[in-house]
Amino acid sequence: MALLEMRGIRKRFGGVEALRGVDLALEAGEIHALVGENGAGKSTLMKVLSGALQPDAGEVELDGRPLRPRNVAEAQRAGVVMVYQELNLVPELTVAENLALGHLPVVVRYGRLYEAARALLGKMALELPPDAKVSSLGAGAQQLVAVARAFAQRAKVMVFDEPTATLSAGEVDQLFGLIRRLRTEGVAVAYISHRLEEIFELADRVTVLRDGERVATTGVGELTPARVVALMVGREVRAYQRPAHPAGEVLGTFEVQAPRLAPLSLALRRGEIVGLAGVVGSGRSEALEAMFGLRGRALWRGEPIGRPIDALRRRVFLVPADRKAQGLVLELAARENVVLSILPTLERLGVVVRARERRVVEEWFQRLSVRPPDPERLARTFSGGNQQKLVLAKGLATAPEVLLLEEPTRGVDVATRYEVYALLDDLARGGLGLVVSSSDTEELCGLCDRVLVFRGGRVVAELTAPLRREEVVARVTGAVA
Amino acid sequence: KDAIGLSVSTLNNPFFVTLRDGAKAAAAKAGVDLVVLDAQDKVDKQVADIEDLVQRKVKVVLVNPTDAAAVVPAIERANAAKIPVITVDRAASGGKVAYHIASDNVAGGKLAADFLCKLLGGKGNVVELEGIPGSSAARDRGKGFNDELKARCKGVTVVARQTANFDRGQGLSVMENVLQAQRAIDAVFAHNDEMALGAVQAIQASGRPIKVVGFDATDDAVKAVNACKMAATVAQQPAEMGRLAVEKAAALLKGTAPAKTEFIPVALKLVSNASCK
Amino acid sequence: MSPARLREWLSRYGILLAFVVLAAALSILSPSFLEPSNLLNVLRQISVNALLAFGMTTVIVGGGIDLSVGSVLAFSGALAAGAAMAGWAPALAMIAALVLGAGMGLVNGFFVAGARIAPFIATLGGLTIFRGATLVYTDGRPITGLPDAFGVLGNGAFGGVPVPVWVMLGFLALTHFLLRYTGLGRNVYAVGGNEEAARLSGLPIVKVKLFTYAYAGLASALGALVLTGRLNSAQPTAGSGFELDAIAAVVVGGTSLSGGRGSVLGTFVGAAIIGVLNNGMNLLNVSAFYQQIVKGGVILGALLIDRLVATRKE
Amino acid sequence: MSPARLREWLSRYGILLAFVVLAAALSILSPSFLEPSNLLNVLRQISVNALLAFGMTTVIVGGGIDLSVGSVLAFSGALAAGAAMAGWAPALAMIAALVLGAGMGLVNGFFVAGARIAPFIATLGGLTIFRGATLVYTDGRPITGLPDAFGVLGNGAFGGVPVPVWVMLGFLALTHFLLRYTGLGRNVYAVGGNEEAARLSGLPIVKVKLFTYAYAGLASALGALVLTGRLNSAQPTAGSGFELDAIAAVVVGGTSLSGGRGSVLGTFVGAAIIGVLNNGMNLLNVSAFYQQIVKGGVILGALLIDRLVATRKE
C-alpha cells in the first residue's frame, strides 16, 4: 500500500479542464518524477495535494487516512510540503524569518531564530547568512532558501516544482544531494522538471501527464529520454539541430561596458546565431541587457545605446527572460501587445488606424502560428509558449536587424520549443543577427553558430560549430579552463 | 400635506441644530412637512440640495446660505420655478428673497466691541477669529466690530485676524498658532462660540490671561461664561429664527402674507458675568 | 465572445445593473425621479465630479492617483475669476485657467514621473500647496461679481440641456476617444498595466505619465469653470474633498486602482450612481445625517455584489 | 553590514538627517524653538496624529490603507463621551471606546479581507459611514461637560511630561514591539510584502489583515480619547481630514505605500517633522495661508532629497 494515493482528481479553470481524473501513488522513500508539456497539469495536481487548490472531484489518502486540506497550513500539518514553481518568499524579511514563516512563535527572539536557521542551513551544507534580507540574495540562493524552508518542516511527502530553473550547476548538485537524503529518510518525493537529464539522474519512477490525464507511470530504468518525450507529446521527437546555412556579411559590432563585466566586443553577422553561455552570475545576462540599454553602456556600430528606446531606434530588440513581468502587458489584448512598439507607425493624426493594425497583427499571428488564433484575447490567457510568441511578434513587428533573446524557451514545452527554434532559424536566414543567452546547453548547441562562454564577468572561451554539449558544460562549469 | 424645504449650511454646529429644532416644532404646529438638507458647509452641495428641493416641488424654500454669492444661482432657480425663498441667519447677495430673518449682526459686532472696550479700559491688543469668509454673518460681525473700535475705541487694536470657519477644532489650532506668534494679547473676539471655545482651550493650555468674547450663547458658551472661562457671548435666538421662518413660510402658503423683500431682525443681547474679574 | 471578454463584459454590466436597479427603485419610491427635468438636474449635479473623475480615470489607468484635483480646481477657478475681474476677456481668462490647470497637473507629474515620488504622496503635496496658493491668491475670500459668461457655463442651457451637461458629455467623448483610439491612450494602458514591459517596448514612460497628470489638471480646470459658473463666484474652499468623490466614481465604475484597466464610460456610470443616490435621498427626504450612512452602505453593497458576481464567474 | 543593509540604514538615516537639519535651522531662526517647554509643546501637538499614524503604519505595512481613521476617531470619541455622560465610570467608558474603535476597524477589515474590496474604497466607505453614525449619535452637537478624567488624558502631565506624550510613547513602544518582535508582526510584513507567498506558506491572511485594521481602529480610539481630552468635549467633526495627515507621516517616515516595508519608528520621525514644521512656522510667524505652501514644499523637498540620495546609492 502506497504512502500517498490520489484518485480521480479533477480540476477545471473556467473553460480549461486542467485535470481530468488523474491517479497518482507515491511510495515512501521514492523519488517520483512528474513530466509533461506546459499546461499538462503537473503544477495543478501538486497544488491540489499541497492545499493551495481545491479539487472539483477525487480523493487523496495519506497513510490510509483521507486528506482534504482546505489550505496550505492544513496540508503542512498533515505532512505535505511543496516548493512552488514560482518563487514564493517574502523579499523584505530575512532568510531566518522566511525559513520560519508560518511557524513563527508568538514572541520572536532573534538570537534563537538565527541560531535555529544557522543549524538548519548547516545541516544542509548551505552557506547563507540567516540575518540577510532575501531581497539581497541572488536568484539561485533565493531558490535554495525556498528549498531549505521546505526541509525545515517534518514532512512525509515533499513536492518540488521545477526547482532547478534558476540554479547553477553546483547548486543543482547540492540540491540533488539533499533530495537523495530525503529518500533515505523515507520521505516520498515528487519532482517536476522539464530537464530530462535530471529525471534520469534522480528519479526512481516517472509519471507522464498529457492534457490533464496520466499516460504512464514506469520505473525510470524502463525508459529512454526519447521515449519520455514521445509519451509527453504523443509522438517521437529528436533533438533539434539547426540545418546548415551560409554565413552573411558583418552587420555591426557591439562594444559593451557594464559593471562587473570586462569590456566586450562582439561582431555579429547576418544569419548568425551567437550563444551566450555561463552559470547564473557569470555575466551573460548583463552583457545581453547592456546591448539593449538596460544597464551599463553599449555601442552598436559606434552609436551609443543607453536606454531601450535607443536600441529600438537602431533596430535592436530584446526578448526578455520573464515574459510575464517584462514582456507583456497581461491585461491588454494580444493585438495590443503585438503592436505596442510600433504604434507611431500605425497612427494617422495620433489615431491608431485599425486596418493597418489588423494587417500587422494577422501577419504575425499567422507567421508564428499563435494559438489560439484570436488576437482579441487578453495576453494573460495564452499559454507560456504562445505568450513567448507574442513577445517575439511584438519584436519582429519592429523589423529589427538584431534580435537579442534571454532564455527564449524557459518553461516552454518540447514541442513548442522546436517551433521556436525553427522560427529563429528562419529569421536568421532572413538576414537578422541573433544573440541568445541561455542556461540550456542543449539549446545552445542545437541552435548556435558559436557560443561565448562567460565566467566571472569575462568571456573565457569562444566555441564554434560543431558544438558539443560536453565541451560547453565543461567550459561553463570551469572543469576546463 | 404641503412641504417646505430648509437647506442648512451645516448641522455640525449646535447653533443650526437648535435652529432646525425650532423650525421643526413650528412646522408640526402649522401642519406642514419640513424637509431638512445639510450642505455640510460645502457650497456646491448646497446648490444641489436646493435644486433637489425645487425638483421635489416644495412650496417654500428656506435657506441658510453657506456663502452669500454662491447660493444666488440656486435661489434664482427657485425664483424661476415660482417658489418663494426665505433666507435665515445669513443673507444671500442676490436673487429674489421674500424675507430675510436674522440677527442684526452688525449691531452684534458693535455690542461685542463696546463690551471689550470697557473691559480692557480702552486700551489693548485684540485677536479676531473670523467665521466662514463670504458668509454674511462673518462679514457683518466683522464690520460692526471693527467699525465700532475705529470710531469709539482707538486704544484697542486688532493685532491678528484669521479665519477659523466657525469651527471649534480650527479655533483651537488657529489660536495655538496666534499664541505662538503674538507676545501681547489681551482679548479675543470670535465670530461664534464654537471658535471661542476652541480658543479658550488653547489659551488655558498656554496659561496666559486672555479674555474671550463669543457669539451665539450656545449652552456650552453660557456655561463657560458662568465659570468665568469666557468673558461674554452675544446671544442669538436660533430657535426663534427657525420658528419665525416657518411661520412666515406658512403665511406665504396661505396667502396671508405678502411676498416682498423684508428684513426681520431677531433680538440680540449680551450674556456676561459680573462676578468674574 | 471569448470567455474572458464575456466575464469582463459581465463585470462591467454588473455595475450598470446596480445602476438600473437603483434607478428603478427610486422611480417607484419617488414619482418625480423619472421626470426629464429631474434627470437633467442629476446630470447637471454630477457634471463637476464627473469631469474630475474622467481626468482621474486617465491617471489611475496609467498606474497613478491624483489627490490634488480639488485644490487644482480651486486654484484655477480663482485664477480665472481673478483674471476676469482684472479686465481680461472672459474667454481668454477661461482659456488661461485651462492652460494653468494643465500646468499644475504637470507639476504633479514632474514629482511622480521625474522625481519618482509615490503618486499618493506627491499629489498629497500638490493638494496642500495648491490649496495654500489659492488662499494666498484670494486672501481666503470668495471672488464675486463675475461677468455673465461664467454664469452661462454653469447655469445656461442649450437645446434644453444644461451647458454643464454638454461640457461633461463632450469631455467624456474626448477622453474616451483619447484612451481608446489613439496611440497615446494605448500607451497609458500599457504603462499602467506593466511599466517594465512598457519600458522594454520603448514607450516614453515619463512623457506618458506627465500627460496623464496634465490631463487630470485640465479636467480639474474645466470642472473649476463649471463650478465657478454654478456658484457665480470662485470660492477659496471649492473642491475640498472632491478627490475622494472622484476616486469613488472611478472605482465604482470598475476601473482598477492598480492601473492598466478601466474605462471612462464606467466612470460615467459610477458618477451617475453616486449622483442618483444623492438626488434620490434628497427627494425621499432621508434625514441628512442618515444620508452619509446610506451612501457609504449602498456603495459598499454595490461593490460587494459586484465582487460576488465576479467571484462566482471565476 | 551588507551593502543592501547599509543602503537601507542610510535611507532611513536620510529622513532623520532631514529632521536634524530642519530642527537646527529652526533653532537658529527662533531662539524659543529649543526651549524644553516648546519641545514638549510640539510633542503634545503631534500626539493625536502620531497615534493614528502608528495604526496606519500597521495597515500600510500589511499591504492596505485606512482612510476611515478620522471618522473612527470621531465616532469612538463620541461614544466614550456619551457613555460617560450616561453615568459610566470614565475608565469604563474609555475602555469601551477602545473596544468599539477596534470593532469599527474590524468592520473595515471585513470588507477588505473578507469581501476583498480594494482597501482604498472599502475604507472610504467606512469614512462616510462612521462619520454619518457620529452625526446621528450626537445629533450634530458636541458632547460637553465631561468628567475630569478626560481632561487629564488630554491636558494633564506626569513627571513634567504631558499625558498625551506618555500615551503616544507608550503606544509607539507597543507597536514597535508588536511589529518587530512578535510572530504576528512578522506575518504583517509577510502579507504586505508578498501575499501569494504568505498564502502558500500557510499564513492566515484574513486574520492578519483583520488584525491590522482592528489595530488601526484601536489607535484611532486612543487618539479620540486624547483629542476629546484636549478639546474638553467630543466634537462630531473631530478628525475630519486626519487620514491624509497620518498617511503623510507614515510615508515621510519611510514606509512604502506598496506594503511589506517600513517601521513605526520612522513614522514617529515623520510625524515629528510635520509637527516641528507646523510649530516652527508659527514661531516664525509665517502667515497661515503660506504655511500650507511651505509645508507641502518642505515635505516634497525632503522626499526629493531622499530619492536623490537613494538613487545615487543604487
Ligand SMILES: Nc1ncnc2c1ncn2[C@@H]1O[C@H](COP(=O)(O)OP(=O)(O)OP(=O)(O)O)[C@@H](O)[C@H]1O
Ligand atoms: N489559476 C489558473 N487559472 C486558469 N487556468 C489555470 C490556472 N492554473 C492553471 N491553469 C491551467 O490549467 C492547466 C494546467 O496547468 P499547470 O500549471 O498545472 O500545468 P503544468 O503542467 O504545471 O505546466 P508547466 O510545465 O508550464 O508548469 C493549464 O491549461 C493552465 O493554463
Ligand SMILES: Nc1ncnc2c1ncn2[C@@H]1O[C@H](COP(=O)(O)OP(=O)(O)OP(=O)(O)O)[C@@H](O)[C@H]1O
Ligand atoms: N486566466 C486565464 N483564463 C483563461 N485561460 C487561461 C488563464 N490562464 C491560463 N489560461 C490557459 O491556460 C493555458 C496555459 O497557460 P499557462 O500560463 O499556465 O501556461 P504555462 O505553459 O504553464 O506557462 P508557464 O510555463 O509560463 O507557467 C492556456 O491554454 C491558456 O489559454
Ligand SMILES: O[C@@H]1[C@H](O)[C@H](O)CO[C@H]1O
Ligand atoms: O449666526 C451663525 C452662528 O453664529 C453660527 O455659529 C455660525 O454661522 C452663523 O451664521
Ligand SMILES: [Mg+2]
Ligand atoms: Mg505553468
Ligand SMILES: [Mg+2]
Ligand atoms: Mg507548472
